[in-house]
Ligand SMILES: Nc1ccn([C@@H]2O[C@@H]3COP(=O)(O)O[C@H]3[C@H]2O)c(=O)n1
């Protein structure tokens with residue numbers, strides 16, 4: 249995990265991840281803190297084969313300009329970008345083109361090999377890396393996606409509570425759920441700790457908490473059977 253904190257976390261950085269599958273590395277979201285976190289792990293952007301994006305908020309895409317520029321001018325390689333088609337215009341038009349547009353470079357394709365994700369359909373993006381994008385509710389009027397990886401690992405990114413979805417995923421064989429967790433209620437745009445604690449035991453035991461605020465210490469021991477995902481830890485499934 250490059251980071252496990254919320255959008256405004258300083259201690260735990262933004263919730264972004266590296267996924268290792270076979271000999272490839274996929275970055276899952278690239279927020280403001282991702283470049284520094286990579287550096288602290290002794291890695292560079294050149295260690296990354298592909299980037300996958302959940303939605304357009306700076307804690308998930310704020311490091312993308314640096315990623316794109318380093319790949320073009322330092323490493324001289326075009327990484328893959330796995331993204332829903334519905335996010336592309338917003339990402340380029342309203343977030344990235346201010347820094348990346350220049351005479352000869354006019355779209356995301358000039359910086360990335362763009363591969364489209366499919367909604368509600370698992371597709372193989374790399375050997376041993378199958379992803380189903382699931383549209384989940386986050387901010388009113390804003391598209392946002394969670395990911396089911398290799399049919400067994402669910403990564404919420406940012407979503408409001410959806411007990412029915414979590415139940416369906418577990419019934420269908422999902423063994424591990426990394427879920428965003430806001431400590432205080434109500435959870436206007438995220439899922440709260442109280443909501444996650446209301447889940448039945450058979451779901452809760454699969455849930456690990458991420459995207460939390462810097463005051464996590466106040467909630468340790470109060471998370472039911474759920475534990476915290478830790479920054480800079482490697483999890484194997
Ligand atoms: N309607 C909104 C929109 C945004 N926010 C806060 O801004 C953050 C953006 O990144 P995030 O991780 O989605 O968390 C959002 C809220 O903290 C919020 O609290 N309410």
Ligand SMILES: [Zn+2]
Pocket residue numbers: 254255305307308405406459
């Ligand atoms: Zn976020």
Ligand SMILES: [Zn+2]
Pocket residue numbers: 303305386406
């Ligand atoms: Zn968000």
